[in-house]
Amino acid sequence: MTGRPNVLWISTHDINPHLGAYAGVYPGADYARTPNLDRLAAEGMRFDKAFAAAPICAPSRSAIFTGCFPTAIGTMHMRTKAAPPPEVRLFTEHLREAGYYTTNNSFTDFQVNTPASAFDDCSGTAHWRNRPSPDTPFFAAFHGMTTHESQIYLDDEAFLRRTSHVGDDDRHDPALAPLPPYYPDTEVFRRCWARYNDLITEMDHWVGELLAQLEEDGLAEDTIVVFWSDHGLGMPRGKRWANDSGLHEPLIVRWPGRVAAGSAYTDPVHLMDLAPTTLALCGVEVPAHVHGRPFLHADGRPVPAPNEYVFAGRDRQGETEDRTRSARDGRYRYLRHHHPDRSPMQHCDYPDHLATWAEFRRFAAAEAGQLAKGERPSLLTPLQRRVVAASKPAEELYDLLEDPYEEHDLAADPAHAATLERFRAAVDGWLAEFGDLGELAEVDLLERWRPGGVWPVAAVPELGPGGGAASATCATAGASVVWTTDPPREQAHPAGRVAGAGGMGEATGAPVQDGRHWWLLCAATPPPADVPVWLKACRTGCLDSGELPVPARLPSGELPVPDGVPTPQWG
Template structure:
């Protein structure tokens, strides 16, 4: 055998060994991963979190088989930033996705690269909302509507099934990103709901238009639940349920006032369930505080990857395994209003009990153009403005939404809809001061300069990949 032939033979043995190792890892139980994401679904509208208007039997069944998180949050209640956070383990300033429709910093790694290094196939079906391609090189899986503002929510499980079943020797991670209940609320059957009998949450104006539109939104949650059920049923059909980690999350709040595009609880709070047979106790609930940037580190930890990666988040695997009852001490939030309207930067922090909000431009009028001006998609807001002339309760809601104080403080246990601002309470001064200090520390650690970043120029640069330098802005 020549020297060259010997090298080729050795190389072949190495490659064969790697293939056998990878296959053996999966045969020994390297779990598949299925992540199912709703689109703009307020967590408190799900029966799992106390919602009284719509039944979600498939989501409830999943919860009965896994662990439900009572205190899971996104850092920004907008589609692109929160998905970037979920996929990268980074908070907005570090990923560069500090605005809706911004792109991640060049060189950022995502779940695709991290799991790819562990021999996983990583695909996405449905809504993507993650750029650039080099950061998120997902395999595009067919079968789920990708356009979140389509008047349909097409769903065909055949493409999902093909991806799951393609290679039994190699584990997969499939993100199924559904487009319900994102507006326009045009799918499902609103006749299932009597608008006059709906129990509207306290942050919504109680008038005919709101009740009619809320029924349409609930009809989309019914479709969401059905699609969640069909997706998870594929695991049983393929007989891989026992070796698949399933995550369901409701994303940020709905496109309603006091929800999406805000730092209020119903904007940043997300529904979150994890099922992992044999590892996570069925029907369990936890009050542990977690955020989207904790999810990727947790998955890597669950797969035995102990590499020192510089995530903003950290693994809550001990919570899943029942070894700990707590995770984070604080969760942090930010909002930059451009391009959804004029600049209106917000930052906030919670310890799970109290939520401190700082509006960085309190003298400005808050305007969100999609919610307030895009008729016929949002017919309820004009009705609020019209009815405010004669209804003081509706006038108060319109005023609260657009004219905000410099600081807000809420007791999330007693007032989850955050209707009573406690910022002036003397007996809560110490709590307010502590949360304010923690927020300052977080912004400094992130390199977040505050109001200066919420500008069209910064967003324009970010869309072109010319991300700001936090150190320059801090100085």
């Protein structure tokens, strides 16, 4: 070891803190069966008030991997290809500059095309075990899909295959499902709630496998392990809602000998704070532009109250247009809806095909039938009816200490007027400080980034006076130069094409797998001088530059020209 800690991030999709470790802390967590994550929490620190920056995947993950508010850098709409300010990079690039081997296995969805500068390996085979030497410190991220909302709604046979590691004794009984009061108590919701928890148990098994590999490699004592989810559960009023139920997340950090075992952190934190926290723990300076704040000191001690408030936004999701801004402190959740005339559960093609959404639609239609007969609607409670209402209030305020399911909106209560004003001022201050690109029409924002629909292309790197690859720079603001000794090969995707292999990979910004290893040009990984090197520049929001071949140098300083490698021209 070099004395620097390794870092293992384990993330999952679409869950609230429904883990056994949160029993008594988060409602419904006592239903969960999660022995591996419970043990991880017992060996580390459980964060009781961790919140996503958005209640849906891509905006939330962009915040986590940039350390910046999506509303400030333009990554707030669900699936876009943003062009953040030039100083904004995926934070792992700073780790690479510090000599870390960084991997991502393999989900991206960072709202940008994942640049070659971000990871040493971003693929389904990425693993810390592939690092150059046992002494190389690593950052390794693994993103499990087991708990994604889509898995709740599989047919019975496919669901049993998906949860093959859940034993009969660990299956969750639908009859005992602790349904939140905003759900109708029906067979559909009970079955889906039980399945959601079965998937969490299956995911827990996967976490256990990763932790066992760390033990097998003798790395557990030297590695910071971080577990998190990206946003709320994949059912109505969870994922896609800017309520606490859409934003409250599990977060566990274990660092043996540094982070106190069995401890709990009760101050509010953003998941976005993970980027600067990880940099700080690895001894890397946190860039000034990062919005998140470290919640642990470099020695593992907790930073008290890094955030007076945590903030979040909800913007376009698929074809559904809406905008909400939300804030949370240690007790209250505030929501500001910019389109109160729109339903909280507008039509959205993908989730409207899911069983729980269809169940709500069925009840709403049946109540409309009651109205048609002159009857008072009676199939949903007032709380449940609010989920599918035609409109929503302009503001909402909830006391989570007294009202964990957000049943009682206090925004119109005179007794809470001072609290309401305090949150209004907090959200106004947040948006004034960081800006809100959600105020712009999305087509106008795209035009700002790509005039006429044309993607900007990073400038080809230029060599310095010495002519060696190590001296290369790029004229494009915010661009990074990467290098490889792997010769070009014929590619299925032409140079400069938007990253991604088409389909889901292209939508999530997955990098094209070109079969070449690209190193970041920096002091930690300088290019060799005695073999040919190829350079290119990449920047989030731009297409990669063309490649610049640099021939090998002989000890005499002469420049032999290998076959097929033209001599670069420099002044």
